[in-house]
Amino acid sequence: MNATVESRVDTAIIDEIISRHKGKPGELLTVMEEVQEASEFKFLDDASMEYLSSQTRVPLSRIYSVATFYSFFNLKPQGKHSLIVCRGTACHTKGSKVLLDDLALLPGCKEAFDSGETTFTTEDKQITVKTVACFGQCALAPVVAVDGVIYSNVTSEQIKKLLQNLQEDNKDENFRLS
Amino acid sequence: MGNKLKITINGETVEVEKGTSILDAAKQVGVIIPTLCYHKDLCVAGNCRVCVVEIAGQKRLAAACATPCEEGMDVLTNTHKVRNSRKHIIELLLSEHNADCTSCYKNGNCELQLLASEYKIMNQDFIHLVPFKNYTVDMFSPSIIKDDSKCIRCQRCVRTCAELQSVNALTMSYKGEHAKITTFFEKSMNDVVCTNCGQCINHCPTGALVEKNYIEEVWSAIADKNKYVVVQTAPAVRVGLGEELGFDPGERVTGKMVAALKRLGFDAVMDTDFTADLTIMEEGTELLTRLKGALVDKNPDIKLPMATSCSPGWIKFIEHMYPDYLGNLSTCKSPQQMFGALVKTYYAKARKIEPDKIVSVSIMPCTAKKFEASRPEMHDSGYRDVDYVLTTRELAIMIKQAGIDFMKLNDMHYDRLMGESTGAGVIFGATGGVMEAALRTAYELVTGREVPFENLNINPVRGMEGVKEASVKIEKPLSEWSFLEGVELRCAVAHGLVNAKKVMDAIKAGKANYHFIEFMACPGGCLGGGGQPIPTSPEIRKRRAEAIYAEDAGMPLRKSHQNPEVVKIYKDFLGKPLGEKSHHLLHTKYVPRKRY
Numbered sequence: 004m005n006a007t008v009e010s011r012v013d014t015a016i017i018d019e020i021i022s023r024h025k026g027k028p029g030e031l032l033t034v035m036e037e038v039q040e041a042s043e044f045k046f047l048d049d050a051s052m053e054y055l056s057s058q059t060r061v062p063l064s065r066i067y068s069v070a071t072f073y074s075f076f077n078l079k080p081q082g083k084h085s086l087i088v089c090r091g092t093a094c095h096t097k098g099s100k101v102l103l104d105d106l107a108l109l110p111g112c113k114e115a116f117d118s119g120e121t122t123f124t125t126e127d128k129q130i131t132v133k134t135v136a137c138f139g140q141c142a143l144a145p146v147v148a149v150d151g152v153i154y155s156n157v158t159s160e161q162i163k164k165l166l167q168n169l170q171e172d173n174k175d176e177n178f179r180l181s
Numbered sequence: 182m183g184n185k186l187k188i189t190i191n192g193e194t195v196e197v198e199k200g201t202s203i204l205d206a207a208k209q210v211g212v213i214i215p216t217l218c219y220h221k222d223l224c225v226a227g228n229c230r231v232c233v234v235e236i237a238g239q240k241r242l243a244a245a246c247a248t249p250c251e252e253g254m255d256v257l258t259n260t261h262k263v264r265n266s267r268k269h270i271i272e273l274l275l276s277e278h279n280a281d282c283t284s285c286y287k288n289g290n291c292e293l294q295l296l297a298s299e300y301k302i303m304n305q306d307f308i309h310l311v312p313f314k315n316y317t318v319d320m321f322s323p324s325i326i327k328d329d330s331k332c333i334r335c336q337r338c339v340r341t342c343a344e345l346q347s348v349n350a351l352t353m354s355y356k357g358e359h360a361k362i363t364t365f366f367e368k369s370m371n372d373v374v375c376t377n378c379g380q381c382i383n384h385c386p387t388g389a390l391v392e393k394n395y396i397e398e399v400w401s402a403i404a405d406k407n408k409y410v411v412v413q414t415a416p417a418v419r420v421g422l423g424e425e426l427g428f429d430p431g432e433r434v435t436g437k438m439v440a441a442l443k444r445l446g447f448d449a450v451m452d453t454d455f456t457a458d459l460t461i462m463e464e465g466t467e468l469l470t471r472l473k474g475a476l477v478d479k480n481p482d483i484k485l486p487m488a489t490s491c492s493p494g495w496i497k498f499i500e501h502m503y504p505d506y507l508g509n510l511s512t513c514k515s516p517q518q519m520f521g522a523l524v525k526t527y528y529a530k531a532r533k534i535e536p537d538k539i540v541s542v543s544i545m546p547c548t549a550k551k552f553e554a555s556r557p558e559m560h561d562s563g564y565r566d567v568d569y570v571l572t573t574r575e576l577a578i579m580i581k582q583a584g585i586d587f588m589k590l591n592d593m594h595y596d597r598l599m600g601e602s603t604g605a606g607v608i609f610g611a612t613g614g615v616m617e618a619a620l621r622t623a624y625e626l627v628t629g630r631e632v633p634f635e636n637l638n639i640n641p642v643r644g645m646e647g648v649k650e651a652s653v654k655i656e657k658p659l660s661e662w663s664f665l666e667g668v669e670l671r672c673a674v675a676h677g678l679v680n681a682k683k684v685m686d687a688i689k690a691g692k693a694n695y696h697f698i699e700f701m702a703c704p705g706g707c708l709g710g711g712g713q714p715i716p717t718s719p720e721i722r723k724r725r726a727e728a729i730y731a732e733d734a735g736m737p738l739r740k741s742h743q744n745p746e747v748v749k750i751y752k753d754f755l756g757k758p759l760g761e762k763s764h765h766l767l768h769t770k771y772v773p774r775k776r777y
Contacts, residue, residue, distance in 0.1 A: 049365075049366055052365075053775075053776075053777055056776065056777070057776060062343075062349030062352075063349075063365045063374075063776065063777045064349045064350060064351065064352035064363075064364060064365050064373075064777075065349060065352055066365075067352060067354055067363070067365045067366060068352040068353055068354050071354040071355045071356075072354070072355065072356050078366075119315065
């Protein structure tokens, strides 16, 4: 459905991951996590899930159930960089919707979120924007995370700067802002 | 004592077994507690909360279905708090439910509608969320329509698909307010492992899962003066239909059903039992041929055990799950499809009707039959062999629409040529029935004597045990079958796909050495089929089975090879079992499928 042939995880890699975790508690979650990690665009493609199901005998629908339950799992290709905007109650009252709207600088981003999506990836697979319900950092609202680093009391100027640095691949500059 | 304990419900003391739920204990003292996610066939989920009750000394209400009784418990089911909570729960469910009841297929047979009516939900305190949700309706399957806007996420379908059928086509995906019941990647039911068995329909409390109905198409065919509309009725329909029309479960309504079908305007009313008997002739001969190939010719290509092929849900299951074993399936078409192929050839010729003028309709206890009729292999008459498949429920709807007072009908007989049946054909409707019918005929064919069971009743293959086993030792066979002397014919019967899986896994592991196995997709066999009246329960299925065996016991002929119309069709048309014509019209091939 969403996987091009090139983006599929090699079955030999999946076999290796399965054999390493066979019989351990929480096997399925760990295997799914590592398969996602092994994928070039950090997501679970349908072919990999089908292969995983055929090898572990876990029904395919159940794998899908687990993959949709945890927001950690991605069902669509992810960009090289991630930009996560918290849409929890505290961040919302401190204006996180405005921050999300500021990302309209990325064509298609605003439309995706307005239509109810919770994730958007640029066509060149450079940047993925996501929303989450809460980071647990409410005192620092509004909060965003860029490539796993948390930024607090973010303003419109800041998020635009963070985005610009990402686009220019200027990591060090972003670290300084954190 | 020990295993017994006492509790009080609304002040009345009741003694129950340890482990009994409050829900079941309440039933014993005549207290009805409403339920939605609870179903007798399934494990307890406790997610809908509408069965809440108050337990003295506990602050929070408890779900009666999921709470076991404890010694001395004081349960109250009719307090202000309980009534109010239930009402709010129903209101919350309705706030996300497309409650356009008058345009719903399940109108009048919906558990949520019934509760809303009992609790008189007159005004909505909660925002109606349906317009804000992006609900989808999946209509691509030829058998099942899945409408998410009617779903209350009780997960009865998910549990049915997993626990009863081990198909796992349906699952719970996403969470919280986004939670919904989907297939893998939200594909259509038509594109996943779904076997079309329809058990999810039988267990759905609302209109979220219903059969795709073909009622209007059949009405149009009947009204078309240029068409000759032939109808066949499956064995299990006669013991289920009454439930939709005012009778208690277990009532046999064969004669009334025939009379009703004639009143509806069908040009010929005939019986799938006839082709059930024919199936026995073909399948029995196939089994004996396979045994000869394996035992005498030692042919390594002969696949044993041979598995029955009457149940289209089971066929799609094995195609998806065990594609390496398709060679073990009997090549016989199901009785429905044999009938379809013959009605546009044999019947058309005998009655001098152009086959393209014939519309072939079948009444089935089954939704998978709708899919089966649409398979590309099923055009051997040169036309689509079965044009429309209606479930028992759809027939009941037509009878009501036509204004027929079913109770008052006088019994009528099936039309001739393909309407004669034996007791062996009738018991196809119950689990173990195909096996029993096959043994009655095969044993007699081989030995010239009746099968060595009292009154032809092969009790080991009857009943509701998930997997049943039987063996028959063949002694003093006729000379042409002398190679079977002393052979112990080992048989097994499995119903419900979860049991089919057990048997198939045993075969795969090399732990089963049967010769012949009957597989039925639905619990109880066809009488518990996905097209039968709702509700279903172990008790209802037991009563339908009793009715099937009573019908068999009352038949003058009880062995398939005695059916005079079967004898006639071989003489006039088919030649012999497994002959060239049979091969062309009555046998088929199977397709390996993927596991999603």
